[in-house]
Amino acid sequence: MTGEDLRPQILVRDVSKSFSGRVVVDVDELVLGDVPVEGLLGPNGAGKTTLMRLIMHSIPLDGGTVTLSRPGQRDVLLSATRTSQMAGLGVVKSTQVITDFEHLTILDSALLAVTEARYERPFAAAADRTVRKRHEEEIRHWLDYFGFDDPLAVALSGGDKKLLDIVRCLLLEPAVLLLDEPTAGLSEDHTERVKAAVRQLASRGTSVVIVEHDLDVIWDLCDEVIFMAEGKVLLKDKPATIRANPTVVESYLGAGSA
Amino acid sequence: MNLDWLDAFLIFGAFKVVEIMGLGLLVHLQLGLTRVANFGVVGFWGVGLYAFGVAHLKIDWPFGDPYQFLVCAAIATIVAAAAGLVVGWLISDLDDDGTLVGTLGFATIVVILATTQQGLTGGALGLGGLGFPYDFSRVKTHEFTWLLITAAVVALIFAYAWRVHRTPHGRLLIAVGANEALARSLGKSATAARLRMMMVTSGAMGLLGAMHGVMVRSLEINSLDVSVTLAALAALILGGTARVFGAVVGVLLTVALFDIVIQFYLPIPDGWNTQALPVAREAVFGAAIVLMLIFRPQGLLGQMRRPALMRRLHGDW
Structure with missing residues (x-):
């Protein structure tokens, strides 16, 4: 190259x-x-x-x-x-x-995309808010950019x-x-x-x-x-x-x- | 503890309610969230029951209860979880119909093995000799105590299912169940997610099987009946497969209604309890499934309320 x-x-x-x-x-x-x-x-x-x-x-x-x-x-x-x-x-x-994804909200979808596999195991200790805290900035950026007014809706x-x-x-x-x-x-x-x-x-x-x-x-x-x-x-x-x-x-x- | 006011059969009725509620909660995680249609619930439960019984009766443990119970219950859980892993892997590429038939086939294999491996299981005659892991009072007190312990285990299963909805693990299960191809495109291994879920839920079904073995104090081939699966499925479908409380409400309206309210509090003719009522129970459970699937497939409690849950969890977004 x-x-x-x-x-x-x-x-x-x-x-x-x-x-x-x-x-x-x-x-x-x-x-x-x-x-x-x-x-x-x-x-x-x-x-x-x-x-x-x-x-x-x-x-x-x-x-x-x-x-x-x-x-x-x-x-x-x-x-x-x-x-x-x-x-x-x-x-x-x-x-x-x-x-x-049927049932999942817009924020669910965004969080799903960014969540690392270690947080998705059956007994993973980290709460959902931990994942959100790690990725909130980029999620907020793109959802705002495309005008999603209510990310907590489907x-x-x-x-x-x-x-x-x-x-x-x-x-x-x-x-x-x-x-x-x-x-x-x-x-x-x-x-x-x-x-x-x-x-x-x-x-x-x-x-x-x-x-x-x-x-x-x-x-x-x-x-x-x-x-x-x-x-x-x-x-x-x-x-x-x-x-x-x-x-x-x-x-x-x-x-x-x- | 003076339990003279309590009918021994009522303790067994309540035990059945609690037990089926536990199984219903686990089927909720399988069917309601991940859309794995497990028609072999009794197979995983039965594997736990028989693994516990065989381990308890056939191995000469160097220690007694309660350690013997704890070790044998752990074996039952592990064996059932391993069965969940193997069956989950075998059905991983099957569609809903294939999954139904595959899990039903597994339950049939368990029944056949339990019947034919007479040296281990006692075959059709069964094996007696199981008992409570404590001895401090009369049998009825022991049974009542075991009912409370089992209720505590089911409460833990409820807490786990409730928490799954609030974790990334639950979100992954819903995503895999709703749109596997899309989940894969986001880097999610749908197969691994399903296998983990099957291991955990099957293991818990096995533990409930072990607890059943203690309550009935024997291994009986008749207990590996499709009515176990039918009761769990009927209750969950009636209450609502997608809601945690679906199994609770459904069991109260089905198993509790038949095994407690009708059996103990309605003036039914003598003999019905042992003959007509069990048959009517199965028929009504089957009819309830059919009618609910036709007229209200989402169950009495309705669809999953994900937006409401997300507002509670992330209301400050």
Whole structure:
């Protein structure tokens, strides 16, 4: 690694995945984390979300390897790592579908994300307030930032659940953050806040990869864009170049979009 | 202590109420919080009962009671906890249906082993010779004292379940039960959380089994009956699986109603206590489960009130 790209990277090599005989991901070689923020672009069924899920090992790979490379640390084979160990390694992903923990309040969710395993054992002596005291500052910061007025309530709307998902990811202080349609269904104000939070995170050394159908988010936020179609990576370049590429225009953006 | 006013059968009725309340509280942690549908409660309880009985009767201990009881009860707890660990691991990747069948299968294995390993357990004939770990008065006084000791153990189980709701451990169990994939994405090992919970709750079920052995002073294969599981589940479902008090309210409305109020205070015909009433009890418990699941699946006490609890714990946020 050269001095400029001293940030966490994910190396995807010969990764393939099929469902019912149909190849949905077939990537020879892809490096994520070359630049602070990368966008994954492509039509529906291109394999973007599946690729993210393969990186997180939440579904098994048919073949190939996914490796996490962090400056000054030993490489980790993510494709041989359990999903529940990913967050501990700094690899975190938001969910595409709006989801939450039934019954748990917003503060519960935030506390859950930051609580270390030793406090979660059956007879751990530390009270809940001990955990809160250790992490109150960052939790308060992100909940206030996204405008959660009553953290002691349960998140009810789809927008609140989406934002809460992002808050949980941010509280994990990721080295690599995979965001799957993070602004879908959010208001303009919240979309801007998510974008600002991503920029802030990336400026501190986190490698961010975004799948997003709101192209303005991609063009505004990303330093580089990867274009996928039919499971393959076809292009990887600056947003302006991708935007003007005839293949992208023809198969995804449509004439007149540039 | 003059206990002439107290009917010996009433002590046994109250003991059953306390015992099922303890089991219901433990099932609350399994089903209400972590959504592990354990239909083999009697298996873990029975493992404790038989481990205690066999350890007590078959090993020549160099010391007597109460140390012998304490050591044998500890063995029963550890063996039941180990069973919880193994069963929990075996069912860790199963869905709700698989978990139900798997735990029921475990309970069946326990019954078969208890029946066939005659050298150890006495088989269908059972084993006598268990007793109270003290001897200071008449049998009725001993039984009443044992009822109070068991009630104290169940009070501790209640305190533990109550506290779990207020700790990061409880939050993790709720999260794992509600959305395992999301919990995993936050770095939580759902399997480890479930296994720990199963170990603790199964161990406590085993301890209650050991305490039952002391009260009845024998190992009887008939005690390993599905009615133990049915009573705990019916009570919890009636009271509310997600609330700590669900098991308490449910047991009072089911086991206490049948085994104390109806048996002792209603003018029922002679003979019903031993024949018709136990059958009616099982039928009513089964019907209560079905009706509650159809008309009020959240139970009488309703859903978990997490926001209210969080306001009490973190009201200054």
